[in-house]
Amino acid sequence: MARIPKWLGQHTVVRYVVRRLLTLIPVLLGVTLLTYALMYLSPKDPVEMMLQAQGTAPSREVVEAMRRQLGLDRPFVIQYLDWLWRFVRGDMDVSYVDGASVAGKLITALPNTLKLAVSSVVVTAIFSVPLGILTAVYQGKAVDGIIRFLSFIGNSLPNYIVSLGLLYFFALKLGWFPILSSRSLISLVLPTLALAIPMTGKYIRQVRAAVLEQLHRPYVDGGVSRGLKTRTILFRDVLRNAMITIVTLMSMSVGSLLGGTAAIEMIFVLPGLGYMVTNAVTARDYPVIQGFVVWMSVIYVVINLLTDISYYYMDPRVSVGMGVE
Amino acid sequence: MNVSPGTKRKLTVLLTIFILLCIFSLFSGKLAPHDAEFVDLSATKQPPGGEYPLGTDGLGRCIWSRILAGASSSIFASLVIVVLSMAFGCAVGIVSGYSGGVVDEVIMRIVDVFLAFPGIVLSIAVAGMLGPGLKNGVLALAATGWTQYARLIRSYVLSLRQENFVKAARLNGQSGISILIRHIFPNAIRPVVVTGTLHLSGAMLGISGLSFLGLSSSSAEWGSMLSEGRSLMQKCPWMVLYPALAIFLVTILFNLLGDSVRDVLDPSGKNRTLNN
Numbered sequence: 001m002a003r004i005p006k007w008l009g010q011h012t013v014v015r016y017v018v019r020r021l022l023t024l025i026p027v028l029l030g031v032t033l034l035t036y037a038l039m040y041l042s043p044k045d046p047v048e049m050m051l052q053a054q055g056t057a058p059s060r061e062v063v064e065a066m067r068r069q070l071g072l073d074r075p076f077v078i079q080y081l082d083w084l085w086r087f088v089r090g091d092m093d094v095s096y097v098d099g100a101s102v103a104g105k106l107i108t109a110l111p112n113t114l115k116l117a118v119s120s121v122v123v124t125a126i127f128s129v130p131l132g133i134l135t136a137v138y139q140g141k142a143v144d145g146i147i148r149f150l151s152f153i154g155n156s157l158p159n160y161i162v163s164l165g166l167l168y169f170f171a172l173k174l175g176w177f178p179i180l181s182s183r184s185l186i187s188l189v190l191p192t193l194a195l196a197i198p199m200t201g202k203y204i205r206q207v208r209a210a211v212l213e214q215l216h217r218p219y220v221d222g223g224v225s226r227g228l229k230t231r232t233i234l235f236r237d238v239l240r241n242a243m244i245t246i247v248t249l250m251s252m253s254v255g256s257l258l259g260g261t262a263a264i265e266m267i268f269v270l271p272g273l274g275y276m277v278t279n280a281v282t283a284r285d286y287p288v289i290q291g292f293v294v295w296m297s298v299i300y301v302v303i304n305l306l307t308d309i310s311y312y313y314m315d316p317r318v319s320v321g322m323g324v325e
Numbered sequence: 326m327n328v329s330p331g332t333k334r335k336l337t338v339l340l341t342i343f344i345l346l347c348i349f350s351l352f353s354g355k356l357a358p359h360d361a362e363f364v365d366l367s368a369t370k371q372p373p374g375g376e377y378p379l380g381t382d383g384l385g386r387c388i389w390s391r392i393l394a395g396a397s398s399s400i401f402a403s404l405v406i407v408v409l410s411m412a413f414g415c416a417v418g419i420v421s422g423y424s425g426g427v428v429d430e431v432i433m434r435i436v437d438v439f440l441a442f443p444g445i446v447l448s449i450a451v452a453g454m455l456g457p458g459l460k461n462g463v464l465a466l467a468a469t470g471w472t473q474y475a476r477l478i479r480s481y482v483l484s485l486r487q488e489n490f491v492k493a494a495r496l497n498g499q500s501g502i503s504i505l506i507r508h509i510f511p512n513a514i515r516p517v518v519v520t521g522t523l524h525l526s527g528a529m530l531g532i533s534g535l536s537f538l539g540l541s542s543s544s545a546e547w548g549s550m551l552s553e554g555r556s557l558m559q560k561c562p563w564m565v566l567y568p569a570l571a572i573f574l575v576t577i578l579f580n581l582l583g584d585s586v587r588d589v590l591d592p593s594g595k596n597r598t599l600n601n
Binding site: 026027028030031034035038039041042043044152153155156157158160161164165167168172255256257258259260262263266267277278280281282284286289292293296297299300301 | 434435437438439441442443444445446447449450451452453454455456457526530533534537538539540548551555558559562565569572573576577580
């Protein structure tokens, strides 16, 4: 573990965050190295791919000249460090296919995916938290059985199947929603539901387990014996304690949506990150794939870090663990 | 350990169906009434019934035959993904946990790097490097799946190393490899099996998801059938309905099996992973 200098103060959160940020450095270096190595080791020659994508049949001389021009004839380590240095400064090369800058492509595509990810996580939270609590409180009753059955079904449906079903009934048969996405809010409804339904199925089970675990704790019996109302115990103590699990789940689902929206974006022709990278993979557009993969990992580890920090505010006991390790 | 007979019976039934399905998937392609790849432009977009029980697709290929042929790629591929991730992850985890020290530290940092890729992103990158194809899709998913096994088995090896029977074996002069095989591995296998069965449905959805995106198989595979059918969904809903149903039913079976195996092997529920 990295040593934290004294001048950063004694505040545990600050020390914790700094230490975590320091441990992120080797991880992110590993991420960039792995990503770059994957493309470097790829059996297809990027230069040939690039020239073919531009519609020219390359001769040997042209390919050789191009390799030198792009610096692809240098040793791997030099290429990697050069790429990394430019990457850190925000220069992520240009797409092989259309020559547009990768950074620009990412920035244009990000809002679409973000909108979709945020709306589906919000919808998932709105449905899975109350339903999960309901099933836990009425454990073994008919409500529990029905909701658990439905959540099991939802959990077994991949989002691309859900979206095809929704598309068929609500867009093609009933005509309530547009088939392709547009800028309007209403076109976000079906993609959001398609992502939220399987996630809700999954998280009802998790919320139920988290709440049940709390309900079996002695403090619940203690509260009941002291004459507290069930509702008070549930909302004041049980939920507060189950919140850590729920927040972890929600942040994890944001992580899995980075790239996990690809199928939905393809179906609804929503030009987000998943749409961009799927096309890039098909066209072997390495700079776009590299930029996407590294940035998604950066966002993901930052989300994980923020989640861990949020524990500090939700559960004071966590701060003890932050101090010593 | 209290496992009710009902739970055990449920597992037996599910396991039997699962094994039968696996055997079936090995040669289901041969049972197909038509050639799954045979293009017949005089018989395109036929509704279910008659010669084609589930209809034909836009190229006149028999959907039922393609589903049967796709069973071998979809089901068999998810088995291979789980087995590959399990074997590699366990090997890495055992080496890491048993050697300890610098080796352990380095291996765990590498695992951290793999865990820093969210969800399907690393699979997309690997598929991007290897290009489309079922074998590459399997590799892409195994490349992300092994870390959970490595971490799991490492933690078991670390705690088992402290147990008296392991210390006794060491005092008896048994070699490290023999201790690993005879004492540590048998005790750590339970949670690995539980994780493996819970991993099955994820692997299944992963491989059909990659195929759906066109990043894996392009021949008869349920995910790619869905993807081909979706543009013709309005006129021929059967092109989408039957592959979707196949994926759904097999995923349900895998999920039921995973839950059931966990209930029997790990009744205390210690092994409830958040991912699955």
